[in-house]
Amino acid sequence: MTTTAHDLLEKHYYQIESRYSILSSGKYTTLVTANGNSATPIHRWFRMKEAYSSEMLGQVLNDTGLDGLRTLRLVDPFSGSGTTGVSAGDLIRRGDLDESRVTAMEVNPFLHLVSRAKMSGHMVGPLRIQTVAGHIARRALTEQDGLTEIPSLTTFANPDYFPTENLRNLLALKASLTTILRETSDAATSDLLHLALASAIEPSSNLRRDGRALRLTAGKARTNPINIFLDAVETIAHDIDKPRIPFTASVSLQDSRRLPQPVQPSHDLALFSPPYPNNIDYTEVYKLEAWFLGLYSSSEDFSLQRRQTVRSHSSLRWGEQYGFRDGKNVKLIEALLAPVLDAIPDDRYRRGRQEVVLGYADDMLATLRFLHASLDVGGRMAIAVGNSMHGKAGNDYVIASDLLLAQLAEVAGFHVDKIDIARYPKRRTARSAYLRESLVFATKERQDA
Known part of the structure; x- marks a missing residue:
């Protein structure tokens, strides 16, 4: 043989x-x-x-x-x-x-942001991020702070990947978050709100993470990114509502x-x-x-x-x-x-x-x-x-x-x-x-x- x-x-x-x-x-x-x-x-x-x-x-x-x-x-x-x-x-x-x-x-x-934000959850103690997030969401709904530029990654400009309305909401959220965070120097609050925003990106698209790639998924159930953002903040606020250790x-x-x-x-x-x-x-x-x-x-x-x-x-x-x-x-x-x-x-x-x-x-x-x-x-x-x-x-x-x-x-x-x-x-x-x-x-x- x-x-x-x-x-x-x-x-x-x-x-x-x-x-x-x-x-x-x-x-x-x-x-x-x-x-x-x-x-x-x-x-x-x-x-x-x-x-x-x-x-x-x-x-x-x-x-x-x-x-x-x-x-x-x-x-x-x-x-x-x-x-x-x-x-x-x-x-x-x-x-x-x-x-x-x-x-x-x-x-x-x-991933550095994800790690940093999560570990801050054991160090910050309770934060009033729900109030801040609600303010951001209200401003985003009326596009009070305008829209940030569409990222130059072509995926975002393709309506087959990102429905136009959802993309506008994401861009408005980012604009309002940026505006509001100019008023605070708290790094943990910034990290946690950016993580909540990140949580809304893939779910509001027609894309799904699948192993080693992002794949177009026909008929994927999408949610309004502002709602996803607020839900993510609610979860974060619940989990950090504890004494520091x-x-x-x-x-x-x-x-x-x-x-x-x-x-x-x-x-x-x-x-x-x-x-x-x-x-x-x-x-x-x-x-x-x-x-x-x-x-x-x-x-x-x-x-x-x-x-x-x-x-x-x-x-x-x-x-x-x-x-x-x-x-x-x-x-x-x-x-x-x-x-x-x-x-x-x-x-x-x-x-x-x-x-x-x-x-x-x-x-x-x-x-x-x-x-x-x-x-x-x-x-x-x-x-x-x-x-x-x-x-x-x-x-x-x-x-x-x-x-x-x-x-x-x-x-x-x-x-x-x-x-x-x-x-x-x-x-x-x-x-x-x-x-x-x-x-x-x-x-x-x-x-x-």
């Missing part, structure tokens, strides 16, 4: 896996998705289906032995919708923690791969979910909100932002610059990736897909080195990640991100404690045992990597 590149890749993964403690505890089966978040205060403010459950942090603390801490210092290099940080505040409100300090980073400007969080618009060293080791836990190498460009997926809020002003801004993201998709040609090739572990990393590169079918997509494998490993290693420097000795790390299948049936291959990240974590100086397999997504065409979602657990055992 001929040994194929697919067979060699599966054998390669088996050999890597044999080095680690692999289990399927069942604890994370429902936690690796946003299960329950849509009904949970603060987490529900802007739904991202790519998020994990608000209950994830508590389970990770239990599994890492950090559940005895009363003060938690937490770092998240891919803040996304802010689930990790907001969950720390949840634990304080439940009495499971006395205090928490969260350091988070996000390179996508819209000893919770502090900073969410910086920064790239953890490119932060200057040295970093002060001052955290107990890193919990995060990086982009999976599954060909989803999140800059593209959340472009409506970012463009409408003015976070991009030109196609050049948008293109630059796409190129600042993790190399997890092949919709761009990334080039062949890899920092790991200048390091002492280059041979180890090349040996780790070679069977994956060899398994990529020899077609017109081959080079782009190879750039993703090499670029993703390079980006993750840079992030893991940053996290190693950020954690105290004895600090723990938990990575929620999904493996992805590529290529056509019969000529497909899996990128086993959990195993690749485990090996890269060792290169960065961590000891890998275990890999807990959360679930196996159902794919009838899958030929691999490694198509799964997992939690990779690791410990920083010494200061020097």
Whole structure:
């Protein structure tokens, strides 16, 4: 029987896996998705289906032995919708923690706003944003402040995508919100109202977020954006109508791969979910909100932002610059990736897909080195990640991100404690045992990597 590149890749993964403690505890089966978040205060403010459950942090603390801490210092290099940080505040409100300090980073400007706004929900205490929002809505209904310019993204100018009346209401809301916010310097109020406005954009269009794209949906039920805005504010006001807690969080618009060293080791836990190498460009997926809020002003801004993201998709040609090739572990990393590169079918997509494998490993290693420097000795790390299948049936291959990240974590100086397999997504065409979602657990055992 001929040994194929697919067979060699599966054998390669088996050999890597044999080095680690692999289990399927069942604890994370429902936690690796946003299960329950849509009904949970603060987490529900802007739904991202790519998020994990608000209950994830508590389970990770239990599994890492950090559940005895009363003060938690937490770092998240891919803040996304802010689930990790907001969950720390949840634990304080439940009495499971006395205090928490969260350091988070996000390179996508819209998701940075989402994270920042959500985490402020545990820090601001009650705000009279309903009164402000009602004032904004009344002015928008009469177009008292006029209309802002239509964003230069062509999607907004197409009535098939945005019905004319709904677009006018959105533009009037933005104009009135901008006018009213000139009278306040409160950053939290501004963030929360902008998040409420963002919540009204997709639902008032004929578009629907579907996996890696925005799709035109005939007959989609639409709602007046002013009503959606007011409903979102009502939800936010309800969720923040609580006393402040000893919770502090900073969410910086920064790239953890490119932060200057040295970093002060001052955290107990890193919990995060990086982009999976599954060909989803999140800059593209959340472009409506970012463009409408003015976070991009030109196609050049948008293109630059796409190129600042993790190399997890092949919709761009990334080039062949890899920092790991200048390091002492280059041979180890090349040996780790070679069977994956060899398994990529020899077609017109081959080079782009190879750039993703090499670029993703390079980006993750840079992030893991940053996290190693950020954690105290004895600090723990938990990575929620999904493996992805590529290529056509019969000529497909899996990128086993959990195993690749485990090996890269060792290169960065961590000891890998275990890999807990959360679930196996159902794919009838899958030929691999490694198509799964997992939690990779690791410990920083010494200061020097």
